[in-house]
Amino acid sequence: MEKWPGVIRAFKEFMPVSEESEVVTLEEGNTPLIHVPELAGELGLKLELYLKFDGANPTGSFKDRGMTLAVTKAREEGSQAIICASTGNTSAAAAAYGARAGLKSIVLVPAGNIALGKLAQALIHGAEVIPIEGNFDRALELVREICSRYPVTLVNSLNPYRIEGQKSAAFEICHQLGRPPEILAIPVGNAGNITAYWQGFQEYKTAGRIDSLPEMWGFEAAGAAAITRDRVIAEPETVASAIRIGNPVSWEKAVEAARQSAGLIEEVSDSEILEAYRELASLTGIFAEPASAASLAGVKKMTREKSLPEDSRVVCVLTGHGLKDPNTAFQEILQPEPVEASLERVVERAGI
Ligand code: F0G
Numbered sequence: 001m002e003k004w005p006g007v008i009r010a011f012k013e014f015m016p017v018s019e020e021s022e023v024v025t026l027e028e029g030n031t032p033l034i035h036v037p038e039l040a041g042e043l044g045l046k047l048e049l050y051l052k053f054d055g056a057n058p059t060g061s062f063k064d065r066g067m068t069l070a071v072t073k074a075r076e077e078g079s080q081a082i083i084c085a086s087t088g089n090t091s092a093a094a095a096a097y098g099a100r101a102g103l104k105s106i107v108l109v110p111a112g113n114i115a116l117g118k119l120a121q122a123l124i125h126g127a128e129v130i131p132i133e134g135n136f137d138r139a140l141e142l143v144r145e146i147c148s149r150y151p152v153t154l155v156n157s158l159n160p161y162r163i164e165g166q167k168s169a170a171f172e173i174c175h176q177l178g179r180p181p182e183i184l185a186i187p188v189g190n191a192g193n194i195t196a197y198w199q200g201f202q203e204y205k206t207a208g209r210i211d212s213l214p215e216m217w218g219f220e221a222a223g224a225a226a227i228t229r230d231r232v233i234a235e236p237e238t239v240a241s242a243i244r245i246g247n248p249v250s251w252e253k254a255v256e257a258a259r260q261s262a263g264l265i266e267e268v269s270d271s272e273i274l275e276a277y278r279e280l281a282s283l284t285g286i287f288a289e290p291a292s293a294a295s296l297a298g299v300k301k302m303t304r305e306k307s308l309p310e311d312s313r314v315v316c317v318l319t320g321h322g323l324k325d326p327n328t329a330f331q332e333i334l335q336p337e338p339v340e341a342s343l344e345r346v347v348e349r350a351g352i
Contacts, residue, residue, distance in 0.1 A: 032051075087241055
């Protein structure tokens with residue numbers, strides 16, 4: 001088997017790079033597409049269910065797919081520093097790829113509202129971490145303003161190279177399934193990823209690699225459901241901190257992806273997200289972060305409301321690893337009390 005070269009080289013005909021480009025990569029991509037008939041059965045879903053586990057990327061989220069290209073280009077263009085606003089994962093990826101490229105990274109995060117693992121990543125990779133007394137939407141406004149005045153490169157998904165890199169996940173799914181799925185279910189925050197997937201599927205169709213397109217099903221958290229409710233949410237709230245965004249940058253593009261694909265943008269409640277989060281972990285062995293579980297929660301919700309052909313292939317995108325956010329896991333599942341270190345007590349507790 002050939003060594004996986006990372007998403008830029010793996011899909012170079014579809015990437016805006018030349019042979020001379022010095023690629024900054026952590027060999028991201030090529031993540032598992034896991035068939036989970038037992039989960040579908042347990043949930044009473046009569047469809048072919050798959051999980052695209054992008055938590056298996058080097059920094060534990062799909063952001064690596066776009067960051068490899070954004071940072072490659074930043075370095076190629078002679079930039080000395082990259083900057084982003086983030087609910088956590090983008091900051092972790094920017095910090096890691098910045099370290100790999102030898103660039104300074106600056107990350108603005110909402111103080112007190114990013115998961116512990118993500119903060120640890122940004123710090124250990126040596127980013128300048130600036131927690132702000134405001135939410136993600138405010139952090140992004142500040143970052144845009146800074147980029148208009150100072151010589152730093154923006155690596156949020158407003159940077160088109162982020163989207164170009166992230167579309168690689170759509171390509172991988174087509175190869176892994178042997179064809180596109182009928183439905184692609186995905187969490188929506190700032191709406192960059194749904195935009196990227198839709199672009200990827202369309203490019204593969206135009207290139208003659210596939211001959212159909214999936215319906216794009218995007219799911220927002222109910223407390224941050226700007227697109228679903230068609231209004232900016234000034235103070236978004238959700239347990240899924242990664243998608244706690246009230247004014248998504250790629251709003252129109254997400255609406256277009258749903259419209260053009262005959263798909264939908266819907267919302268799921270925090271309790272639906274947390275239920276799907278626990279089911280994924282306990283029924284499939286996959287630990288995804290709460291925001292990721294919005295895709296499965298959404299499929300469960302929508303299949304109650306509309307019926308699909310039984311053999312429909314549905315791919316739920318799991319965008320980030322559960323280890324990013326240990327606190328939510330502990331809030332959901334109580335930590336066990338210690339027992340006396342004796343055979344009797346341990347066997348009693350084990351229930352064997
Ligand atoms: N899932 C996870 C785990 C995320 O971190 C994000 C976004 C999304 C889903 C939503 O993707 O924004 O492209 O619609 N996280 C960004 C960040 C905002 O800063 O890490 P989107």
